[in-house]
Amino acid sequence: MVESIFGSTPSAAAGSLIHRSDKEIAALAALAEVEAGMTVGLGTGSTAAFFVSHLGERVRAGFSIAAVATSLSTENVARRAGIPIIAFEDLATVDLTVDGADEVDDRLFAIKGAGGAMLREKIVAASSRRMIVIADGSKLSAAIGRAPVPVEILPFAREFVLAELRRLDAEPVLRIANDAYYHSDQGNLIADCAFASLPDPVATAAALSAIPGILGHGLFLTEVDTIYSANGGVVTRLDR
């Protein structure tokens, strides 16, 4: 456990008051781990957006890194921030990925995908020498299972996969956006699966992965190396 140098109390900077949220404070803790010359995986979501924004500031000041994005939205934001983006398909290995999560526990298990990006996020995380999750205190759990587990479904397999999910005692709800099915960056459907309990996430992840038509899910059980969580301005670091 490490107490952070980043505080949430307002501080004077250039004559104005800065008040940082816990999401931003966690992002700054991870930013300190980025070294010049790295290829950095950029996560998706509101917490990762703070990391992208601050990394962009450093790049515009001359810090040299390259990056891959875990979603089209992050790619757009990163490009606008001046971060050089390379195509992930041209890479086998990423040095460091920094991403948010919907829920984490001290086993370094995470549920991700409320933003629909978990398929690309997991691929980039798996390719990364190191993955850091950044989170505010609301994401911490004694054991993951509170957040629904998003599942990415090939549209062709929709009803078959929903039936299979119910056989696993999940309550899948197809994600809707603008009165139509939500589509991921890959053009697939997403079902958010509530489980009454998640006593064995490893078994659940294996069962989900075994259903034909499921292309990915939001259980991240092996990818996360470090979690920086910020609560009331105090950062806690948890390592695998």
Ligand SMILES: O=C[C@H](O)[C@H](O)[C@H](O)COP(=O)(O)O
């Ligand atoms: O698909 C979205 C990602 O997994 C996000 O990293 C996750 O949902 C956390 O997002 P936020 O930081 O906005 O809570």
